Amino acid sequence: MGFFVAQLLTGLANAAALFLVASGLSLIFGVTRIVNFAHGSLYMLGAYFGITLMNILPGAFGFWGSIVLSGLIVGLIGVIIEMFVLRPVYRAPELFQLVATFGVILVIQDLALLIWGAEDQLGPRAPGLKSVVRILGEPVPQYDLALIAITPFILLGLWWLIAKTRIGILVRAATQDREMVGALGVNQSWLFTGVFFLGSALAGLGGAIQLPKGGADLLMDLNIISAVFVVVVIGGMGSIPGAFVASVLISVLNVFGVSYIPQSTLVLMYVVMAVVLLIRPYGLFGREEKAGEHGQVGEPDRPIRPAGLVGRSFVAVLLIGLAAVPFLFSNFSQVLITDIIIACLFAASLQFILSTGGLVSFGHAAYFGGGAYAAALLVSYTETPMELAFLFAPLAAGLLAIVFGWFCIRLSGVYFAMLTLAFSQLIWSLVFQWYDLTGGDDGLVNIWPSEWLSGTTTYYYFTLIVGVGGIILLRHLNHAPLGYTLRATRDSARQAEATGINVNVVQWTAFAVAGALAGLAGGLFVFSKGSIFPNELEIGKSFDALIVVFLGGVKTLSGGVVGAAFMETIKDWLTRLEYWRLILGLVIIGVVIIAPDGIVGSLRKVSEKIGLRRTEEFMK
Amino acid sequence: MSAVLKVENLVRTFGGVKAVNGVSFEVMPGELKALIGPNGAGKSTCFNMLMGQLKPTSGKVYLNGKNITGKPPRAIWRRGVGRTFQITGTYQSMTVAENVQMALISHHRKVYSVLPYAYKLYRDEALALLDVVGMADQADRACAILAYGDLKRLELAIALANDPKLLLMDEPTAGMAPKERINLMQLTSDIVRDRGVSVLFTEHDMDVVFAHAHHIMVLNRGELIADGQAAEVRNNPQVQEVYLGGGTLYKQEIADA
Known part of the structure; x- marks a missing residue:
């Protein structure tokens, strides 16, 4: 007593x-x-x-x-x-x-x-x-x-x-x-x-x-x-x-x-939250948020079209260049580019729900790390062949997104962001505290690809094909009816509902797709490093993804990929500086205030100004 | 001929307030019918129940004899009811044609399709609908740069995408210039004539109502006080009182208190 x-x-x-x-x-x-x-x-x-x-x-x-x-x-x-x-x-x-x-x-x-x-x-x-x-x-x-x-x-x-x-x-x-x-x-x-x-x-x-x-x-x-x-x-x-x-x-x-179930103190907090939100979606004393029309603040997004001949040729040249890297550069640059492609896929998956869907997820790392851990656990405990475990990564992440999405999609705006964050923290705390299963802070190690994929160059090509494939898939989804419908739910949920579209189910589907592709990136990641640690599930990881999408340009299709490529490239150089956080923080604040269009959006505006690109008047 | 829309004894209360109190009416095929009434009469509440945004406290709504009471908006749309909003709800990030194509994609149940390019789907159908509202020449403009009157016409084209039997238009000419109002209502009556669709609309502009509506219903304090042709409604003493101020509202207030 x-x-x-x-x-x-x-x-x-x-x-x-x-x-x-x-x-x-x-x-x-x-x-x-x-x-x-x-x-x-x-x-x-x-x-x-x-x-x-x-x-x-x-x-x-x-x-x-x-x-x-x-x-x-x-x-x-x-x-x-x-x-x-x-x-x-x-x-x-x-x-x-x-x-x-x-x-x-x-x-x-x-x-x-x-x-x-x-x-x-x-x-x-x-x-x-x-x-x-x-x-x-x-x-x-x-x-x-x-x-x-x-x-x-x-x-x-x-x-x-x-x-x-x-x-x-x-x-x-x-x-x-x-x-x-x-x-x-x-x-x-x-x-x-x-x-x-x-x-x-x-x-x-x-x-x-x-x-x-x-x-x-x-x-x-x-x-x-x-x-x-x-x-x-x-x-x-x-x-x-x-x-x-x-x-x-x-x-x-x-x-x-702490006294009675010391292994699950962190988890407990998030479980309680999930239960409360199940019963009262806006909290114990909260009032229902009036859902505004998303993506309508500020300048509206431009209509989109699949890339034209110039754009496709540019991508083709870039891909040929990437394919030639192993013949021209060292192992180190292959490892670096592997990291970049993985980051690009992860950012692109976030951009799909964030930009196209107007769903600001603050916990996207849960699906990246979740996929990585799912594959790593399979390999560690059941000696599943790498190929199967790799496929399991997007599958598990997709399933996770389906479960979490069911809770989150019913909310909108800030509540949605908070809940996605809380769920990703739930996963993080599970992994962090369930030492017997996940190794906690020590992570899971010795998760290597199969023999035929184990060389740096081979794995580089594997990442290039799978990663770029994932990015192109996401890009195509934006132009497909599903992507258009998702954009419609963002632009005017009211009109979408009034024309036979089940807004929640469409958003849920997109959330699951984005989760699965983040899991794919996680799968590529874990086999490229041979290990996985809880920090891949941290808040910071989710924020990184948000920031690169933002730097690249939220109201564009390629912003995530460009932003991630840019960030990963300079990160190696930047993190060598003693106070790199200060610099990055100031850059982020500066971009928000001065150049909110991001890299891609700003480039687009410049090229429109000097007449290189058609303006929004007519889309043919 | 049986009614396209039949409303029976519709009631909606908010707390103690009876916003809509026992409203019954019918809309016949090919009919252009107006629902008017002073502010706070219950028009919007009534409309929102027909469209499925609000669940009625009691009463029934039948579409072509089938009960659609309390169904969500998307289900009601699937059964052939198009609608336009008082404040337009178009997709700002798409072109004019794509806005209509989006409704067509939903109508053809291709929302979850992932293979084709959406901007190529049902383009001809979309252009034909845009032609009906006189917007075909603007098909490839970004929706975000349209004038308000054009947005209203675009919304009408979207509403026609599922070949509706009934169009519900909530204050279709609100916020438009007088000349544009006349054009839009002329367009609506042409559509009613050419496509045999029924239209129920709410409106504040009496010129618009008396010039175009076949029948007019007047709602006051949640109750229907008139339902008939323009001349009947115009001569109805109760309607005159409500609109010209016979003091009913004020007296009623005292009686309630």
Whole structure:
């Protein structure tokens, strides 16, 4: 009994930081409709600033003062982010905003590394709250009790702010209809900035307040963000009470999970989320999102036509050039190009649902890594011939996409993105924690291709044929009735439904196809490396794919392939630089603001301007 | 001759509000029928139930004698009901012809087909439909750069793609210039005449309604108060009260309170 109560208290104490971060994210989303992926980074900054300040300011007053000050500093940083990164892209499609905030994550990561160094920092303990209290015989840290006491006051404070003050009224009004609030004479820019300050400050507070329990390290930004997303999705986007209930639920669950089923703590969180969403698709306290017409924000996509003679000749020459590589260059360049082709196929599969379908998936790595792991597991445990295991990769990934797709497709927009992310995290946590089966962090090794494919050059040709085949297949699907129908569901779901098209089933099919082809890329990957590790399933992997599609050009057909080829080529050079994340982050933010058409889109515009390419007036 | 569309005692409540309260009517083959009424009369609610976007609280909708109550929009379309929207819902990233081809692809059940090039499928059929609405010369333009009036005509062509027996048009001339309105309604009556299709439309512009509709129904506060030819409806005292302000609305309000 004592143990049980102690566990419950630890869970409640852990909920404090989670709630602070989640309520900030929820608040920002409610008003600005922006999912701030950099919210975890603000939490991390809160922790670092907290340590620095606590080392300067002495005593209990210094300790608590540092926490408040950290919150204020991080709030101001949030204001800077809002004014310089997000303000220019409020009218852009949500994907642009998400990518911009991802750029911010990279920048903050390297800035934190620059300022505080790579070593983990231990948080100082709270003056006067350093010991433990015995409750039913079990030791409970005093600081935990303090946190449990503080959290309801923060909730109350937020509730008072939202329900009782003029600012709160504006925030609530903006959550419902920001255009109307603007029309009534409220300066929206400052309202958004204000909300960003508050939301960021909450994240900073969360980071600082957890210091005595956790400390600060450079991984805490991405570590908390998936938990925060789970909390926000379970609680309902934009709902503060929802964030509180879900934080408590998840934290308590985690603590009990650690004690009773230590192998599946991470999995448990995502299972709970899936169950909640099955019953209430918009979270416990969430309201149904009005599904807008996707892909309609900003400039509409151009009509498409299969490549003409010039385009096909160009591709043919390129392919001949690639086929000639083994005769002209070293093994190293073959390995490099193998990697590039795999990345291109993966990006192309994401682009199919992202651009053509308007379905912003944030967890596409689940199908890449899922396919790779499926093949690797078959080889490791059943000694299946490589050829069969390779075919199993797209099959397994496709099946996975069918199962996850069933949950995700019913939602749209941001909810869809969050849910795809959460499912990919579910797969990642399964692989990461099921050590006996997957080897956990040690991965699966010795997954080599069959004898006849084992040479570098042979495998290079194999990848060239399969990978390029997959890319061409996806490209053709865009021009086939299925691709057109998918585009129709994106352009106007209403018209599609009114002309006999089952929008959900079409999107589901496309989701499965994209998953299967990502799995194909995963299959190529695992046999080219001979091993697979959980990092191929991480959030970062999904983001990489999003970023290359974005760099290449979202509103184009070839953007993913071009972006991936570009990125993989420079990555080798770029990652040798010490602060490459900073550079990449700034480049991403720059592209979002200055050249949102991406590489392909910008080239197209230039060639239209100088008259090399027909304009959109007539398509013959 | 039996009715194409038969509506029996249709009711829809939102909380305590009876938006549509026991509406019954028929639309005959080849008939161009208007549904009018002041704002908040229940026209849109009524329309959304016919098209399957809203499920009725009670009552039945029959299409050619078959019960279609509560079926989803796509199922109702498959049974031969075309529709146009008050705010156009065209595919902005496709050409004009492709917009119609998309509906034809769905009509021919080729949505999941992966082999052919979509832009080549049913192009001649699409061009013929575009010819009907006078848009054939714009077939290869990007839909995104069309003028609003042209989008409306395009939507009409899309609605004709499954060779419907019944067209439901929700405020077909909303947001159009007066001259364009007349042209579009003339086009609609030509289609009714030439193709034998029945049309039910809602409209705010009384000139349009009285110039073209064969029959007119008037809805007020969720109830049908008139259903007949233009002259009858024009002379109906209840209709005059509703439109010219006999004070009914106001008195009713007091009575309700």
